[in-house]
Amino acid sequence: MWDYNEKVMEYFLHPVNAGEIENPDGIGEEGSLACGDALKLTFKLGKDGRIADAKFKTFGCASAIASASIMTEMVKGLTIEEAEKVTNKDIVDKLGGLPEQKMHCSVMGMEALQKAIANYHGSKGKQTKKIEGKIVCTCFGVTDKEIEKVVLENSLDTVEQVTNYCKAGGGCGSCRGEIEQIIEKVRGKKTKQPESLSHPKKLTNIQKIELIQHTINEQIRPLLKSHGGDVELVDVEGSKVIVAFRGMCSHCRTAEFTLKDVVEARLKEFVSTDIIVEEQNIG
Amino acid sequence: MSQIIYFDNNATTKVADEVVDAMLPFFKDLYGNPSSMHSFGGQVEKHIRHSRESLAALLGCDSSEIIFTSGGTESDNAAIKGVLAAYPEKKKIVTTRVEHPAVLATCRELQAAGFSLVELGVDKYGQINLDELAAEVDEHTAIVSIMYANNETGVIFPIDKIAEIVKSKGAIFHTDAVQAVGKIPLNLDKSNIDLLSLSGHKLHAPKGIGAMYIKKGTRILPFIIGGHQEKNRRAGTENVPAIAGLGKASQIAAKEIANENTKVKKLRDKLETAILKTCKDAMLNGDKINRLPNTTNISFEFIEGEAILLLLNQFGICASSGSACTSGSLEPSHVMRAMGVPFTAAHGSIRFSLSRYNTEAEVDFVAEKLPAIVNRLRELSPFVK
Numbered sequence: 001m002w003d004y005n006e007k008v009m010e011y012f013l014h015p016v017n018a019g020e021i022e023n024p025d026g027i028g029e030e031g032s033l034a035c036g037d038a039l040k041l042t043f044k045l046g047k048d049g050r051i052a053d054a055k056f057k058t059f060g061c062a063s064a065i066a067s068a069s070i071m072t073e074m075v076k077g078l079t080i081e082e083a084e085k086v087t088n089k090d091i092v093d094k095l096g097g098l099p100e101q102k103m104h105c106s107v108m109g110m111e112a113l114q115k116a117i118a119n120y121h122g123s124k125g126k127q128t129k130k131i132e133g134k135i136v137c138t139c140f141g142v143t144d145k146e147i148e149k150v151v152l153e154n155s156l157d158t159v160e161q162v163t164n165y166c167k168a169g170g171g172c173g174s175c176r177g178e179i180e181q182i183i184e185k186v187r188g189k190k191t192k193q194p195e196s197l198s199h200p201k202k203l204t205n206i207q208k209i210e211l212i213q214h215t216i217n218e219q220i221r222p223l224l225k226s227h228g229g230d231v232e233l234v235d236v237e238g239s240k241v242i243v244a245f246r247g248m249c250s251h252c253r254t255a256e257f258t259l260k261d262v263v264e265a266r267l268k269e270f271v272s273t274d275i276i277v278e279e280q281n282i283g
Numbered sequence: 284m285s286q287i288i289y290f291d292n293n294a295t296t297k298v299a300d301e302v303v304d305a306m307l308p309f310f311k312d313l314y315g316n317p318s319s320m321h322s323f324g325g326q327v328e329k330h331i332r333h334s335r336e337s338l339a340a341l342l343g344c345d346s347s348e349i350i351f352t353s354g355g356t357e358s359d360n361a362a363i364k365g366v367l368a369a370y371p372e373k374k375k376i377v378t379t380r381v382e383h384p385a386v387l388a389t390c391r392e393l394q395a396a397g398f399s400l401v402e403l404g405v406d407k408y409g410q411i412n413l414d415e416l417a418a419e420v421d422e423h424t425a426i427v428s429i430m431y432a433n434n435e436t437g438v439i440f441p442i443d444k445i446a447e448i449v450k451s452k453g454a455i456f457h458t459d460a461v462q463a464v465g466k467i468p469l470n471l472d473k474s475n476i477d478l479l480s481l482s483g484h485k486l487h488a489p490k491g492i493g494a495m496y497i498k499k500g501t502r503i504l505p506f507i508i509g510g511h512q513e514k515n516r517r518a519g520t521e522n523v524p525a526i527a528g529l530g531k532a533s534q535i536a537a538k539e540i541a542n543e544n545t546k547v548k549k550l551r552d553k554l555e556t557a558i559l560k561t562c563k564d565a566m567l568n569g570d571k572i573n574r575l576p577n578t579t580n581i582s583f584e585f586i587e588g589e590a591i592l593l594l595l596n597q598f599g600i601c602a603s604s605g606s607a608c609t610s611g612s613l614e615p616s617h618v619m620r621a622m623g624v625p626f627t628a629a630h631g632s633i634r635f636s637l638s639r640y641n642t643e644a645e646v647d648f649v650a651e652k653l654p655a656i657v658n659r660l661r662e663l664s665p666f667v668k
Contacts, residue, residue, distance in 0.1 A: 002589075012593065018663050033666060034626040036587065036606065036615065040665035057665035059630075061589035061606075065663060171614060228626065 004062060007096045011066035016073055019055045028116030030108050034228075035140055035167070037064045037105065041112040043075065043120075051075050051083060056112075063102040070094050071109040084117055086110060087153050088165070103165040107150055135257040136178050138223075139171025144182060151186045159183070172223055208271065209236050215270045216243075220263055231263060234280045241267060244280040288645045290554075291601040292485075293434050293462055293578060293636035298528070299487040305531035306489070309524035317521055318512070327523055334530025341533040342479070343470035344496055350513040351526050354493035355461040355482030356385040359428075361495060361506030361517070362457040362478040363389050366426040367398065368504040370455075373425035377454075379403045379411055380621040381435075385480075386428050386459050387617075399423075408570040409438035409622050413448060420452040427456050431463035431479075435605055435618040435634055436569030437578025439467065446475035455501060461485055461493075465536035466543050466575050477501045483525065487638075488532035492525035539639055548576035550646050551637050555579040557650035562657045564667075568624055568632055577637045580605075582619075582628035585667050586660040591633055594656040600649055605632040627666070 004012070024042035031038035037060030046052030054072040058065045071091050075083045088106040092098050098106060133145030150156060150165040159179045163170040169179050203211065216233050224230055230246035243263060245255055264277040289297065315324030317331055332346070339346040352358045363376070363386065378390050380402045387402075394400035401419045403411045411429070420427055427449045432439045442458055449456040457478040463469070465486035471479065478501060483492035497503060497516070510518030559565050564584035583591065588606030595602055605616030606629070614620070615629035624632065635649070661667045 009593075012590070013597070015663065020665075029665070033585070033630070036626075036630045038665055057663055059585060059664045059666055060587050062593050064587075065590065226620075228620065228623070 002062070002099050002102070004066075004099070005096050008063060008066045008098065011069045011095070012062040015056075015065055015069035017053075017055050017069060018057070020057055021053055021055050024116075026116035026120035028112040028114065028119055030112040030115060031060070033059065037061065037108060039064065039068050039108050039112040041068070041072070041116045043072075043116055045080075045120075050077055050079050060105065060108075061102070063098050063105040064108065066095060067091050067098070067105045067109040068112070071113060075113065080117055080120065083113065086113060088150070089153055100161075101164050103154070104167045107166050111146070135261050136182070137168035137171065137175045138258055138262050139175075139226075140167040141257065142166050142168035144178075147179060147182050148186050151183055157183065157187065172226055174223065203272070211271050212236060212241060212267060212275075215267055216263075219266045219270065223262060224258070229258075239272065239274045239276060241275055241277045242280050243277060286599045288598070288600045288641075288649060290635040290637055290641065290645075290649065291603050292638040293437075293634065294603055295484045295490065296487045296638055297640055298484075298489050299532060299535055301535060302488055302528045302531045306524040306528040309527050313523070317523065330530075331521055331523065331526050334526045334533070337530040337533040337537075338494060341464070341469070341537045342481075342496055343468075343472050345472075345499070348471075348496055348499060350495050350497065350517045351521065351529070352493045352495055352517055353491055353522070354484070355383075355459065355480050356493075357506070358480030358482075358493050358495040359383070359385040359457075359459050360389050362480060362503070363393070363426055363428055365503040365506050366455045366457070366478070366501075367393065369502040370425040373423055373454075375399045375401070375421070375424040377401045377403065377416070377419050377424055377427040379405060379429055381405055381409060381433055381618045382428065382430055383434055383459055383461070386430070390428070403429075405621050407623050409433060409436050409568075409618070410570060410573070411440065411445075413441070413444060416445065417448050417452070420449055420454050422453065424452065424454040427454050429456075429458055431458045431460035432467070432575050433569070433618060434462050435616060435632075436580045436622075437462070437575035437636070438569045439463070439573045439575060441573075442476065443474055446477075450475040455503075462575060462578075465532075465540065466577060468540055471496055471498070478503070483529040483532060486532050486536050488529040489525050492522055492529050494529070542639055544576045547637050547639055547641070550641055550643060551577055551579055551635075553643070554635060554637075554646045554650055555581070557646075558653055561650070561654045563661065565657070566628060568619065568622065568628075575636075578634065579636075580632060580634045582624060583631040583633065583657050583660075584628045585664045586631045586657065588631050588633055590660050591631065591656060594659070595649075595652070598648075598652050600652065603634050603636075605634070606630045 021042040021044050025045045026043045028041045040057045043051050043054040054075050056068040056072050058068045088110040091106040091109050133143035136144050146166055147168050156162055159169050159176050162168055162179050169176045213233055228247050232244050234244050235242040259277055259279055267275040313327055315327050317328040319325055335346040335349050338349055376390050376398055390400050405411055429440055429445055431442050446456045455477045458476055459480045461482045464481040477498045479496040481494050484490040505516050507518050512518055558581055566582050568580040568582055588604030592604050605619045619629035619632055
């Protein structure tokens, strides 16, 4: 049983500002059904340029609902510039604390807010899927920039803390080494240099295709399958590898990153550095 | 909290009043050690024997085939590791992806130590493919461990058929029957099950007591050593009060088992039908036909399990969830994922597990409160259209 404080329970049981604003000035969405929590934030500015109203919709646990609700309360009356400075730590402080493993709920609040502000600046009204930085955690689609931000703002020292705050590293765990390096970089410790890979000898075409298939089967598919997805090798043309996504991957928001950061990266590592991966065109 | 409606009996059960009464003398007066030479201690031995006979009657086996353990987890560990130790030439284990962690984590640890492990997948009903099982069990296989009934969904596996297949291939068959004992009739004398684990606290006995059935002639080495107890098969001074409690609970379970499959099943069905009818986007997980009479696992799409549980908790209603948030992990239950339950539903899965102590009034109360809870969270959800 989680040890939620009274304030968290109050905002969970009686959330304020639940709902969605029609014709908002800013709209931000964060998370997904697959990840287990998601937040949609909408806000409207008043004539004075301050946030006059903010509403949320949340799919998630008690702390996700409480974080979103209190955040909408916090940003009301702020200018865009002031709202931009709200961090996940501010949300946690306002709630009087969250269990360590639930910190990611407050980060989701902050990220939805930033997306809503970015959407306001873009002011086209259409949600953009632009993700800043390079995806580190492919399981939950967390970028290096996002990890750097939570490490810096919350003074995190361990991979476990990073997982609690932004979920990165909480799925298959294959990015934990990379997260460690980010922590070292941000917290000012010496970064370990990865050893350079030795160059493998030239392969025949048959050997190459076999090695590609083997790498996909042994290294890539188990990773995707643990998230309900899958990938199939369709064809190999020289150094161009054509694959097709199946299952959850075929409609996952991070699939394009999976293609580059998982499939291509693993094939470059285990087969050849000149490999380029493309997704099969449908129709 | 004043009123408690306990629908979480697959997690643990209320200790029956008769069971508590049966245990008390062994705390107060009969505290001797059954291994002692003096009759004050020695007289306790016959009570242990009596309990063993009661449990054997419930399982349909001989009392010499039962050893008492500290619970289901110990029995699972002891069965798997004990068989591997007895067959040093065989290095393969076969199990399923939906086992309780007591089996799954044990098998994976052994895999890391060099054993080969096959985890059979399940279909959307939570059932394994018997042909796949037959193909995987070979002459290198020491043990096959497959649960009798799944704790999350209540799905019952065709254990007699499975045991027959495993026997025909010459491997040892173990089943984790923690959820099945006391809920469905067993007749181990007539089955090909070699080893079976059970836990006291799932059948109205206390926590900290369990047992393992070891069919006569099964090769197995002891897991816990350092004493002659249980005929050298499980060392450690007997937990006499708890053994007395398990004996009493077994006697009651043998009498109540028909009740489980009529009264309790009827209550479960009433609850399930009401929920599926009144709650939007609710769907049943698992095998509707082959399952425990007391368990229902229902997914509420687009809302999250922990939030549902906390709102149920406001009314004193106890249930559990396969959502990621409740466990402190970030991913939903391994059972839901193995069954291919979509993420949209896995995070919102709720298990209600009943017992003979539940009443129709409780079922009606939960069925009345739940739709409002679901609607309230649906109103907050960005995914409900």
